[in-house]
Amino acid sequence: MLKYALGPAASHHSSALLHQSALTPAPFKPYLNSHTALQRSDNFISYPQRTRAKFGASSITSRRVQGLKSVVIAMSSSRKYESMSSLEPSDQSEGVKVWRGPVAGDISFLRLEEDAFLRPPGEGEVQVRVAAVGLNFADVFTCLGLYEAAPQKNYVPGLEFSGVVTAIGPPKADTERLEPEGIEVGSSVMGVTRFGAYSTRINTDMQLVRRLPENWTFTQGAAALVQGLTVWYGMSELGRLRAGDTVLIHSAAGGCGLRALAMCQCVGASSVAVVGSASKAEFLLKEFPELKSEQVIVRPKGRGQAAAFKRDLEQALSSVGANEGFSIIMDSLLGPLFQPGWDLLRKGGKYVIYGAASMTPQGGLKGMQALGAWIKLAWQWLFRPKLDLLSMPGSNKAVFGFNLIWMFDRLPAMSPLMDEMLRLQIPPPTVGHVFDFSDAKDALRLFQTGTTQGKVVLEVKEFWDHHDRPAHEKDNSI
DSSP, rough: OEEEEOOOOOOOESSOOOOEEETOOOOSSSOOOOOOHHTTTTTTEEEEOOOOOOOOOOOTTTTHHHHHHHHHTTTTOOOOOOOOOOOOOTTTOOEEEEEEESSSOOOGGEEEEEEEEEEOOOEEEEEEEEEEEEEEEHHHHHHOOOTTTTTEEEEESSSEEEEEEEEEEOOOTTTOOOOOTTTOOEEEEEESSSSSSSSEEEEEEGGGEOOOOOOOOHHHHHTTTHHHHHHIIIIIIOOOOOOOOEEEETTTHHHHHHHHHHHHHHHTTTTEEEESSHHHHHHHHHHOSSOOOGGEEEEOOTHHHHHHHHHHHHHHHHHHOOOOOEEEEEESSSSHHHHHHHHTEEEEEEEEOOOOOGOSSSOHHHHHHHHHHHHHHHHHHHOOOOOOOOOOOOTTOOEOOOOOGGGGHHHHHHHHHHHHTTTTOOOOOOEEEEEGGGGGGHHHHHHHTTTTEEEEEEOOOOGGGGGGOOOOOOOOOO
């Protein structure tokens, strides 16, 4: 029988015709053009004195098991990044704190550099003093070297941030370019960037920032865009979400899952949430009291988990009256529970894969101590979900694998998507964990465990040395 190993970089659609989607370029990975330097290869930043560190020999398998790596990366881009150029500080630059990885392979390799300088914003850019930084799984994969869209050396992680605009570059000579309204020096904003957000100041394209909604905190703003855009694109553009649909949401207590639940509620779609523990199920039922207990499923573990999960899904579908099955499945895990969901996807349904968190290593991937992690990853890769392509036209189901990062090079598509999502006016995201910017490595290690609830955010305490704290901003300092 013809089998096809479903890798996250692939996108397949079966109706009468099976085709390769144009969304192949990348996984959770986002972003920009050559002017957005810090995001791409951080040539926004000049380091008068670079920190150099020596590391142990890399794993002999990490560069050779390319098939495994492409799956773990979850849809990464093959795009190459130019090397960083050194820039002389101008009279507008100042010392900037930046978390930099001299080489990928382990979170511990990150170094906090405090002598960086940032050039003035270029054409069509804004410069933002950062108040908070949102964490995403792409940050973890970047640090581990499992993210092809990211540079392997001298990288600065981070895809989203919030803060205050401190400078605006000259306008860009683009007659079709529509700048967001209300962005000026002093504006409180939230934004996204193609890497580089782990910094106390950043330049990014003006089209990738929006004003912070009224009464939102900076930590909420830093938690909103990447995961919100990810699930909104997956459900609305790929899944064609409509009122009355039934959506299965994996990892529903995480940042993406919580935004997906709120969006389903906003458009009038039913949802079934899958979480990893009973405490997360309890958390969800408090956050979304309209959900029935049958709509929140704790992932079964051990032998027989697929059969048990399918029974739980059938009960959940019955509780919401969706006898035909799920309209959309949002899967960021890509693990052994893929098949039960696929079996219960209705005719014409869409299965959207936007990550492979089930393959997230719990430690680093450098040195001999990582051998066990590589063996486990190899085993998971060998037994990853597979689909029979010959049966797909008859089943009339679609599988999409996508990575938000490709849209950061397509600003005419990204900017309207941001506006469309924000027009939903869903409540601000749930921030479950706040760390000081200086504790970024601890935050990433916690995030890597998969035990967090809500979004994990870094707060830049020095930001408040320059700005008054509004009444609605909680002081998270210890």
